[in-house]
Amino acid sequence: MSSDNILDRMMASAKLSKKETAKQQRILQSAIALFAEKGYANTSTSEIAKRSGVAEGTIFRHYGTKENLLLAVIVPFLKESLPVMAQEVFEEVHPEKQAGFEHFLRAMFLNRLRFFRENKEIFRVVVKEFVYRDELRNELMPHINRDIVVYMFRAIDYFKAKGDLPELSNERLLKLVFPFVFGRFVLRFVLASEEPPGSDEEEADFVVGFIMRGIGGLRS
Template sequence: MSSNNILDRILASAKLSKKETAKQQRILRSAVDLFAEKGYANTSTSEIAKRSEVAEGTIFRHYGTKENLLLAVIVPFLKESLPAMAQEVFEEVNPAKQAGFGHFLRAMFLNRLRFFRENKEIFRVVVKEFVYRDELRNELMAHINRDIVVYMFKAMDHFKARGDLPDLPNERLLKLIFPYVFSQFVIRFALASEEPPVSDEEEADAIVGFVLRGIEGYR
């Protein structure tokens, strides 16, 4: 299994935007190095400037904020790497190896819970910008629909064929599942000051139970 840490993966793959100047490449590389070493919240723009051997004002001129600098690193990586990352997840949580749709959903939730916990600082920034930036949201949603939704639809078709899901359009089933499940990650890692005092498994059972009861109402 590949590393869950996005910054580690970026460092390993060196997937930085090729549209940047040599100076900007130096800034982005230094930012990734420091974010990985110290954490996003604990890294200052002055430290990034020092390591990349530029004036701090150069960073602000090119990127404006530390959030924009992070996005300049993360977004190109996600656009290029999302297909492979999605395939990895669905190989780890193989629908054909799950006893039922509830087991699949539970395994998927626990898998992504570990991922978002590992990348919670980045997740907070991306969620905030996702809400307020139409261009970023549209860009990322295009990749999500192409690279992730297709796997979910295949999984749903598999469980519908087994009689484990009602024969509803996949789009409708996804709307019953995704907003609620994703909102739990947002609450836990972007809004709450601390994680809930329950085990991951207990939380997974509660969330999956809620989703399955909602789906059962459509049978």
């Protein structure tokens, strides 16, 4: 009896999409490309159909609603982005064996940089709609926060215990670092027309260095 109807619909529709036919794939690809370029509100279902080489009715047979099609694009991406965003990295990186928070941060930054690059178009869709539509944001934000926060707090606590991090409150630390990093991803993959020069590793060094120095003198 929880309040998350969007999330519920997300899960429901996600379950149905076990085997995607070739046509569904094409529909999704076209939708992603068009939503990414012009935004959901400025894309018509007939455009999507034309680009997919599919009848317009076919879209509705599979997704029922234009809104549902958007969810079919966003949801799997979000479900792979959110918990994973820290969990997977956390494990992959074997924090115990890491030199410290700096290494963890660097690994995570590189991991997400590549993930978002790999899914650049969906990332665009998600960011655009997330900024554009207050209700979507209001409904999703709590869940997103929770999923990220849980895992990140675990990591932060671990490194605090190791004496690797200043005694800043977890929340403040996260609200400082996360938007900074995420903002750079948005800039790079959503707003910029092309990626800036320089290797991923250089970028990682630059960003992580900035953050580490920046939080160096912090007290809560």
